[in-house]
Amino acid sequence: MEESRQVVLEVRDVTMKFNKYEVGVNTLKELVVRAFKKNLKKKKFECLKGVSFDVHRGEAVAIIGKNGAGKSTLLKIVSGILKPTSGYAKRYGRITPLLQLGAGFDGNATGVENIYLNAAILGYTKKEIDAKFNDILEFSELGDFIYSPIKTYSSGMMARLGFSIAVSMESEILLIDEILAVGDMAFNRKCHAKLAEMREKGLTFLIVSHGEAVKKYCSRAIWIDDGLVREDGDINTVFRHYTEEMTKPVTPPPPLLKPAEEKPVKGEKTEKHKKHEKAGQ
Amino acid sequence: MKSITGTLSQRVYLLRLLVRRNIKNQYYRSFIGVLWTVLNPLLNMIVMAFVFSAIFGRQTNGLDYPIYILSGNIIFNIMRSSTSSSLPCLVGHTSMLQKTRVPIEIFPASNVLSSLVTFGFSFIALFIVAGFRALPIFGGPHYTFTWETLLVVIIIPAVTIFSLGISYFLSALYVFFRDIKHIYSVILTLWTYLTPLFYSVEALNSELVTKAMVFNPMYHYVEGFRMLLRGDIPNLMMTFSVTQPSILAMYGFAILLLIVGWIFLEAMRNRIAANL
Numbered sequence: 001m002e003e004s005r006q007v008v009l010e011v012r013d014v015t016m017k018f019n020k021y022e023v024g025v026n027t028l029k030e031l032v033v034r035a036f037k038k039n040l041k042k043k044k045f046e047c048l049k050g051v052s053f054d055v056h057r058g059e060a061v062a063i064i065g066k067n068g069a070g071k072s073t074l075l076k077i078v079s080g081i082l083k084p085t086s087g088y089a090k091r092y093g094r095i096t097p098l099l100q101l102g103a104g105f106d107g108n109a110t111g112v113e114n115i116y117l118n119a120a121i122l123g124y125t126k127k128e129i130d131a132k133f134n135d136i137l138e139f140s141e142l143g144d145f146i147y148s149p150i151k152t153y154s155s156g157m158m159a160r161l162g163f164s165i166a167v168s169m170e171s172e173i174l175l176i177d178e179i180l181a182v183g184d185m186a187f188n189r190k191c192h193a194k195l196a197e198m199r200e201k202g203l204t205f206l207i208v209s210h211g212e213a214v215k216k217y218c219s220r221a222i223w224i225d226d227g228l229v230r231e232d233g234d235i236n237t238v239f240r241h242y243t244e245e246m247t248k249p250v251t252p253p254p255p256l257l258k259p260a261e262e263k264p265v266k267g268e269k270t271e272k273h274k275k276h277e278k279a280g281q
Numbered sequence: 282m283k284s285i286t287g288t289l290s291q292r293v294y295l296l297r298l299l300v301r302r303n304i305k306n307q308y309y310r311s312f313i314g315v316l317w318t319v320l321n322p323l324l325n326m327i328v329m330a331f332v333f334s335a336i337f338g339r340q341t342n343g344l345d346y347p348i349y350i351l352s353g354n355i356i357f358n359i360m361r362s363s364t365s366s367s368l369p370c371l372v373g374h375t376s377m378l379q380k381t382r383v384p385i386e387i388f389p390a391s392n393v394l395s396s397l398v399t400f401g402f403s404f405i406a407l408f409i410v411a412g413f414r415a416l417p418i419f420g421g422p423h424y425t426f427t428w429e430t431l432l433v434v435i436i437i438p439a440v441t442i443f444s445l446g447i448s449y450f451l452s453a454l455y456v457f458f459r460d461i462k463h464i465y466s467v468i469l470t471l472w473t474y475l476t477p478l479f480y481s482v483e484a485l486n487s488e489l490v491t492k493a494m495v496f497n498p499m500y501h502y503v504e505g506f507r508m509l510l511r512g513d514i515p516n517l518m519m520t521f522s523v524t525q526p527s528i529l530a531m532y533g534f535a536i537l538l539l540i541v542g543w544i545f546l547e548a549m550r551n552r553i554a555a556n557l
Contacts, residue, residue: 018555027460076554080382083551095382103380108306117302120295121383125287 006092008173008204009055009078013087016048016073047073049227050087055173057093060205062214062235064242065224071208072177074224075099078206079175093172093204096122100177101162107151111142111161114150118165132168139194140164141187160187167194174198176207192216215239292387299391303366304398318402322358326351326410333479340484344511345414345423348407352510353478353503355403356436360444360499361469363389363396367448368455368465375557385550386543389448393441400437411510427512436509439531440502446538449546456553476500482524491524498534501526 047070055061063071076082078089079097104121105114115136119129137146140160150158166174192213199205199217207214214221214235221238223231231238308314330338330347338346367389377383414424454461476499482491494500505515505526519527 019552026457028458028464029460031458076379081379082554097380097382099380100376104374104377104383106302106306109302113302117298120291120298121377121381123291123382125291126294 006057007054008057008092009206010090010092011054011074011078011087012052012089014048014051014074014077014084014089015046015086016070016077016082017085018045018047019043047227048077048084051224051227051229052087053222053229053232055204055206057172057204058202059220060199060207060218062218062221063206063208063224064210064221064238065230066246069224070227071224072099075175075177075206075208091173094123094170095173095175096166096169096171097175098163098166098177099175101159101166103162105150105158105162108149110149111146111153114161115146115165118162119169122166122169124169128169132170135168136161136164139168139190156184156187163191167191167198171203173204173206176205176209178209212239292384295383296387296391296394299387300394300398303391303395307395307399315402318399319406322351322354322403323406323410325354329479337480337484340481342481342483342507342511344507348411348414348424348510349481349507350479351407351410352507353476355400355407356440356503356506357473357476357478357499358403359396359400359437359440360447360502361473362399363393363444364447364451365465365469366396367392368451368462370448371452371456371553372459372557378554379557385553386449386546389452390445393445393448396444397437397441404433427510429509429512429514432509432514433506435528436502436505436531439528439535442532442535442539443498443502446535446540446542449539449542453546453549453553456549456556472497472499476503478503494524495519495530498530498538500524501530501534505531 051070051074053061063074065071073082075097076099077084078091079095079099080089080091081097081099102118104118106117109117115133116126116129119132120126140146140163142157142161145153145157150161153161195205195217205217207218218235220233221231221235221242222229223238223242231241308317313320326347329350333350334346341349344352370388370392371378371385374388378385411424411426415422415426451461451465475497477494482494482500482504485491501515505528508515508526515531516525516527517529519530519533
């Protein structure tokens with residue numbers, strides 16, 4: 001019992017701020033021009049505001065919430081792709097972030113080469129990949145296609161290969177971002193069976209999803225709303241509250257103050273401009 | 282401790298895969314494949330030697346002019362090809378950097394190492410040319426082999442580190458400013474002309490050039506390599522009175538650039554993943 005309560009993911013006060021330019025500045029020319037015109041508006045956009053939770057070994061946790069609530073950012077922080085502005089996320093154990101299937105496949109390389117490349121990107125050594133190679137090949141059911149360049153694959157085949165690599169490699173924590181709809185129906189069923197098998201083995205799951213399908217794996221859910229943990233507890237309760245909120249009759253949004261304030265300012269400017277022009281004439 | 286060495290060997294393995302992939306992709310569409318890396322500097326050398334030998338051919342401190350051009354170009358090419366391929370490399374791997382926990386610094390490093398492989402092939406081309414010029418044809422042997430040429434192994438790490446530093450810096454900067462691609466190609470062209478690739482500092486006979494050249498890192502690498510080809514060994518210390526390549530300058534510039542590039546990449550690390 002003591003063993004099973006071991007914390008494998010520790011998320012403490014994670015706050016994430018992004019610099020959001022009004023207009024995306026991505027050239028030096030634009031930066032200089034805007035700096036001269038003094039309209040380099042920088043907005044701090046707070047995506048996560050002090051999120052804390054623990055995940056114990058063998059637990060399966062679903063993260064739910066509206067689009068743009070910060071779920072994916074949270075997953076990136078947990079997996080270590082992003083560093084939070086403040087707070088920390090600690091991982092105790094090997095982690096496989098499954099945020100996008102086949103992220104980092106190389107179109108010109110064959111399936112075999114991509115298996116090695118992709119698994120190496122996930123952090124595995126050649127020896128470990130060699131040991132799992134046949135499992136991956138078998139699970140993906142790609143047959144002789146594995147020796148063809150990836151660019152000849154259909155998107156379904158690519159997703160199959162990506163999924164096969166991720167689930168075949170031995171990891172302790174699996175992070176999944178809404179990618180449970182893989183391939184055709186038969187393969188999809190196989191994926192779910194594989195995930196269930198991994199659950200039984202005691203792998204820790206952290207799944208971002210909207211669907212009810214996660215209830216199959218997860219016993220606990222964390223509802224992220226507007227960058228905060230709204231509710232953390234039994235999956236059925238949290239899902240019920242979440243569904244209630246989502247299906248609530250839509251109240252008219254409060255009047256947007258900012259644009260209304262800005263508009264007259266803009267108008268003034270243009271009027272001033274016109275006056276200048278008139279004066280000039 | 283064991284896990285640290287384990288991680289390191291895993292990184293090295295990933296780096297190897299990436300270098301192999303770079304090289305494969307580089308020659309994927311080219312009909313003559315790797316042979317092109319040998320032919321490219323050779324053709325370049327033939328044209329340059331044909332055009333400039335009358336003007337600069339006599340003032341190369343005794344090094345045969347075709348070898349003079351070729352040696353300069355292949356050293357300069359390590360820097361040129363690794364930095365220009367590293368510039369867009371982080372942006373090019375957007376999905377990988379956003380969706381996996383791959384260490385960011387591995388991409389510029391793989392490009393630099395790929396350039397070193399290309400240099401290896403070009404070095405063979407240089408050997409062939411040198412062998413050809415050592416034959417008693419076209420007016421006698423123009424070149425004699427010296428054992429000091431083997432000391433090229435002390436220059437290559439310096440150029441590599443130097444290129445890596447610039448690559449780190451540029452690849453991170455390109456994430457934020459996409460127009461530095463054009464600016465950098467201009468800088469690279471100017472740098473090519475400011476480095477004695479087809480001319481020699483002595484031939485220009487200008488005091489300003491002689492004084493300023495010491496501050497061009499590529500001068501030290503290129504000219505140092507040529508000294509070894511002549512059978513001389515570059516000075517250890519830097520001299521400001523006489524323009525001469527120095528080993529200290531080679532490593533000084535290299536380590537300085539590596540530190541600057543690394544710090545910049547490290548400082549931008551989080552913003553890169555957020556900004557891609």
